[in-house]
Amino acid sequence: xxxxxxxxxxxxxxxxxxxxxxxxxxxxxxxxxxxxxxxxxxxxxxxxxxxxxxxxxxxxxxxxxxxxxxxxxxxxxxxxxxxxxxxxxxxxxxxxxxxxxxxxxxxxxxxxxxxxxxxxxxxxxxxxxxxxxxxxxxxxxxxxxxxxxxxxxxxxxxxxxxxxxxxxxxxxxxxxxxxxxxxxxxxxxxxxxxxxxxxxxxxxxxxxxxxxxxxxxxxxxxxxxxxxxxxxxxxxxxxxxxxxxxxxxxxxxxxxxxxxxxxxxxxxxxxxxxxxxxxxxxxxxxxxxxxxxxxxxxxxxxxx
Amino acid sequence: xxxxxxxxxxxxxxxxxxxxxxxxxxxxxxxxxxxxxxxxxxxxxxxxxxxxxxxxxxxxxxxxxxxxxxxxxxxxxxxxxxxxxxxxxxxxxxxxxxxxxxxxxxxxxxxxxxxxxxxxxxxxxxxxxxxxxxxxxxxxxxxxxxxxxxxxxxxxxxxxxxxxxxxxxxxxxxxxxxxxxxxxxxxxxxxxxxxxxxxxxxxxxxxxxxxxxxxxxxxxxxxxxxxxxxxxxxxxxxxxxxxxxxxxxxxxxxxxxxxxxxxxxxxxxxxxxxxxxxxxxxxxxxxxxxxxxxxxxxxxxxxxxxxxxxxxxxxxxxxxxxxxxxxxxxxxxxxxxxxxxxxxxxxxxxxxxxxxxxxxxxxxxxxxxxxxxxxxxxxxxxxxxxxxxxxxxxxxxxxxxxxxxxxxxxxxxxxxxxxxxxxxxxxxxxxxxxxxxxxxxxxxxxxx
Numbered sequence: 240x241x242x243x244x245x246x247x248x249x250x251x252x253x254x255x256x257x258x259x260x261x262x263x264x265x266x267x268x269x270x271x272x273x274x275x276x277x278x279x280x281x282x283x284x285x286x287x288x289x290x291x292x293x294x295x296x297x298x299x300x301x302x303x304x305x306x307x308x309x310x311x312x313x314x315x316x317x318x319x320x321x322x323x324x325x326x327x328x329x330x331x332x333x334x335x336x337x338x339x340x341x342x343x344x345x346x347x348x349x350x351x352x353x354x355x356x357x358x359x360x361x362x363x364x365x366x367x368x369x370x371x372x373x374x375x376x377x378x379x380x381x382x383x384x385x386x387x388x389x390x391x392x393x394x395x396x397x398x399x400x401x402x403x404x405x406x407x408x409x410x411x412x413x414x415x416x417x418x419x420x421x422x423x424x425x426x427x428x429x430x431x432x433x434x435x436x437x438x439x440x441x442x443x444x445x446x447x448x449x450x451x452x453x454x455x456x457x458x459x460x461x462x463x464x465x466x467x468x469x470x471x472x473x474x475x476x477x478x479x480x481x482x483x484x485x486x487x488x489x490x491x492x493x494x495x496x497x498x499x500x501x502x503x504x505x506x507x508x509x510x511x512x513x514x515x516x517x518x519x520x521x522x523x524x525x526x527x528x529x530x531x532x533x534x535x536x537x538x539x540x541x542x543x
Numbered sequence: 544x545x546x547x548x549x550x551x552x553x554x555x556x557x558x559x560x561x562x563x564x565x566x567x568x569x570x571x572x573x574x575x576x577x578x579x580x581x582x583x584x585x586x587x588x589x590x591x592x593x594x595x596x597x598x599x600x601x602x603x604x605x606x607x608x609x610x611x612x613x614x615x616x617x618x619x620x621x622x623x624x625x626x627x628x629x630x631x632x633x634x635x636x637x638x639x640x641x642x643x644x645x646x647x648x649x650x651x652x653x654x655x656x657x658x659x660x661x662x663x664x665x666x667x668x669x670x671x672x673x674x675x676x677x678x679x680x681x682x683x684x685x686x687x688x689x690x691x692x693x694x695x696x697x698x699x700x701x702x703x704x705x706x707x708x709x710x711x712x713x714x715x716x717x718x719x720x721x722x723x724x725x726x727x728x729x730x731x732x733x734x735x736x737x738x739x740x741x742x743x744x745x746x747x748x749x750x751x752x753x754x755x756x757x758x759x760x761x762x763x764x765x766x767x768x769x770x771x772x773x774x775x776x777x778x779x780x781x782x783x784x785x786x787x788x789x790x791x792x793x794x795x796x797x798x799x800x801x802x803x804x805x806x807x808x809x810x811x812x813x814x815x816x817x818x819x820x821x822x823x824x825x826x827x828x829x830x831x832x833x834x835x836x837x838x839x840x841x842x843x844x845x846x847x848x849x850x851x852x853x854x855x856x857x858x859x860x861x862x863x864x865x866x867x868x869x870x871x872x873x874x875x876x877x878x879x880x881x882x883x884x885x886x887x888x889x890x891x892x893x894x895x896x897x898x899x900x901x902x903x904x905x906x907x908x909x910x911x912x913x914x915x916x917x918x919x920x921x922x923x924x925x926x927x928x929x930x931x932x933x934x935x936x937x938x939x940x941x942x943x944x945x946x947x948x949x950x951x952x953x954x955x956x957x958x959x960x961x962x963x964x965x966x967x968x969x970x971x972x973x974x975x976x977x978x979x980x981x982x983x984x985x986x987x988x989x990x991x
Binding site: 291292294295296298299300301302303304305307308311312326330332333334335336337338341369464465466492494518 | 684708710711712717718720768769770771772773774775804805806807808811814815816852854856857858859860861908909952953989990991
């Protein structure tokens with residue numbers, strides 16, 4: 240056996256090819272909302288990539304080759320956490336990610352670690368569906384959490400990229416001012432929505448429900464992660480008859496059939512809330528998302 | 544504190560129990576000796592517990608300190624549930640009910656290993672896999688998988704995988720990973736996937752003929768992912784040379800591999816990956832066909848694979864089309880012998896090939912259907928091997944399969960498959976499989 244035959248490939252695989260110099264900090268966001276927030280704070284000093292788009296359910300993503308090559312070069316990871324990405328992120332992290340974005344590092348930013356988490360289960364059993372041991376991960380639907388994470392992200396960015404620290408701080412300041420102003424307006428509108436009864440497709444809306452003081456009467460999924468079944472929908476028909484439910488809410492990626500069926504049977508409007516922003520959304524998109532969410536809810540409430 | 548109490552109670556209870564029947568027969572000095580031993584044991588336990596308690600409280604303090612340092616705001620006043628100190632444990636349960644129209648099945652023209660043969664008819668348990676995995680520390684990850692299989696009426700334990708792998712914190716150049724031990728090495732598409740994640744009940748013909756189902760020799764493999772927009776990966780490994788297509792390594796370094804893979808996306812919802820691989824084996828002695836066929840010499844395998852996925856809405860959980868194909872070419876230069884045909888050692892220098900193509904369509908979250916065609920192209924038997932197991936008589940073995948499966952959750956699947964194989968001239972075998980594959984416990988995500 241000729242040693243030279245395998246020395247060549249072995250050598251080839253060890254040599255680090257000179258990577259092209261990138262002026263900007265590369266951010267790998269698991270969801271579009273975090274990529275948008277990164278662009279708010281980072282401006283032109285960051286290159287934010289979102290692993291998922293608005294039509295994708297972040298629970299179920301394939302660890303595709305393109306995601307490996309993106310995470311391979313990322314300087315900061317920004318994800319929701321609490322098991323939302325458990326089906327695909329660990330394998331990407333193990334395969335390609337740099338040391339600087341591994342758990343415990345400055346470049347590893349997980350949203351649920353920085354805000355108050357709701358729905359931490361007392362019992363863990365897969366019979367109860369696809370439940371998240373660390374609580375509900377959809378934290379970005381409470382605009383107050385967005386502010387907390389903007390600050391934490393700025394902390395990380397100023398430490399990772401000291402040269403542009405002033406730039407990040409300045410942008411955060413502007414964002415904080417405009418966001419706080421918008422938040423005041425939203426909270427006034429929220430008072431009118433308080434107590435509104437809703438049915439949701441998946442438990443994606445807990446934070447919105449809790450922020451606005453809505454009443455979540457039921458979920459279309461019999462158990463988290465399990466598609467709506469005819470028998471469960473029939474049972475919901477009874478639930479919604481007795482109550483004055485104003486809306487059936489779903490995300491753009493939830494399948495429509497369950498909520499549309501219930502809507503035609505009950506005359507309760509089925510509404511698709513934005514839930515997140517476009518994959519390449521620029522500044523202002525997050526605020527627009529909340530604006531649109533509120534106005535959709537207001538319209539639904541006025542209808543019945 | 545509780546453990547200490549239990550230990551003390553146990554330490555006291557043991558001499559009491561021992562003090563009964565056996566002590567009566569034994570003389571005093573023996574009893575005394577046992578008591579002294581127990582006392583010593585108790586003391587050593589207690590001192591160890593004290594040490595542990597001290598360590599634990601130190602650890603608590605240091606954790607508190609490090610949390611304070613890590614600048615995580617106090618808004619989250621909760622403990623993070625974490626089982627990083629325990630290995631993840633997962634069990635794969637699978638079994639099938641099978642019917643065959645032929646009593647026996649041989650792949651003409653090839654030396655087939657035990658795992659490459661047709662499975663059992665009737666009711667049978669498949670491989671029950673037990674997996675333990677965890678990060679060893681900040682630089683290494685470790686994983687072990689044992690399969691419990693029934694062979695010749697006996698339950699046997701097979702060590703499928705036992706490897707360590709470097710983590711990104713290991714002092715290696717960025718993008719470089721080293722895996723060492725025993726593993727399903729990178730070779731084609733299916734080889735580095737566990738059989739439980741396969742889309743069909745049985746592996747396609749090239750895997751059965753060229754790899755005895757899968758190549759998991761002892762060895763070490765290096766992988767490098769290039770820092771490019773398009774996914775690109777290079778790698779290679781060296782192996783002991785004991786596992787099929789090698790066998791009975793004399794040097795302990797009988798095989799090496801090299802591979803390159805590229806991949807990417809078209810738009811938001813289409814993904815692809817293309818790979819080229821080689822496995823070069825210096826075969827000391829490889830036995831197959833129930834130890835009747837022996838090969839010695841150089842066996843070089845070249846493979847290419849293509850996988851393409853399309854999720855119409857971006858959500859592979861709802862609907863998805865997967866196209867997958869692999870082609871293998873094997874070049875062998877050495878000697879073959881078939882003891883049942885009494886050929887003696889016959890010089891052999893020729894190539895054979897095999898391929899498969901399959902398509903899987905998930906039309907609703909729970910239901911999928913699939914089609915597969917697979918074929919082998921045997922080498923022409925040299926004069927000395929005519930009439931032996933290695934003589935295909937010009938027939939190219941092929942198999943066609945159609946399957947449908949129902950996936951209740953990510954953790955459980957039930958599959959029905961029909962296959963028609965003609966692995967030797969005129970020997971058509973109609974097969975039916977009804978199979979379940981379920982997993983309990985931790986179950987890592989599957990790679991693309």
